[in-house]
Structure formats: structure tokens, C-alpha cells
Amino acid sequence: MNFIVWLIVGGLIGWVASMIMRTNAEQGMFLNIVVGIIGAALGGWLISPLLGIPSMSSGNFSLGALLVALLGSVILLAIVNLFRRGRVR
Numbered sequence: 001m002n003f004i005v006w007l008i009v010g011g012l013i014g015w016v017a018s019m020i021m022r023t024n025a026e027q028g029m030f031l032n033i034v035v036g037i038i039g040a041a042l043g044g045w046l047i048s049p050l051l052g053i054p055s056m057s058s059g060n061f062s063l064g065a066l067l068v069a070l071l072g073s074v075i076l077l078a079i080v081n082l083f084r085r086g087r088v089r
Contacts, residue, residue, distance in 0.1 A: 009056070010036030013066070017073035021081065035073050043072020 011029060014036030018024040027035070044055025053064040 006037060007033055009066075009069075010034075010040065012036065013040060013069045013073050017070055017077055020074055021077040023077055023081065035076060036069065039073025039076040040069035041072070042076055043068040043070075046075075047071055 011033040014027075014032035014034065015024070017035060017039060018027050018032060040056050047053075047068050048055040051064075051068070053068055054062075056065045056069055
């Protein structure tokens, strides 16, 4: 059941991050899920220790953890855009 929750939340977080970064037309559902999950891991690794908010990977499912995952996904998309286009967008 936890795997299904990760897929659903990862897809939603990836979709919102792609809308923020204006890459929604370039991505499908699979890439939204991948961006959401990797972005949540990136946010949990980089942002959670700075802000003191537990990440979703530690079993904490809260609004703060969702915002950290979203911020991590936006950072991931900015890095991908920087390498693909030479600018963040």
C-alpha cells in the first residue's frame, strides 16, 4: 500500500512542479511520477535538514513534508532545464 501512495503523491507533486516550471506539456504521467519521487528524495536530503522539517521518506506525511517534496521537485526540474536548454526558464 505504501508503494501505491508513493506513486500517487509522486505523480501529484511532479505534476504541480511541472506546472510551476512550465514543463507540463513536455512531460507525461510517468515523468511526473519520476520527478515527484526523485524530487521528494532530493528535498528530503537537501532541504529538510536546513528547515528542520522531517521528509516523507522518514514516514512523516504532513503539509511541511509535501512542501519540501514540491520544492525538491522544482529544484530538480530547474537543474534539468539548465542542462537541456542552458537556462532555468
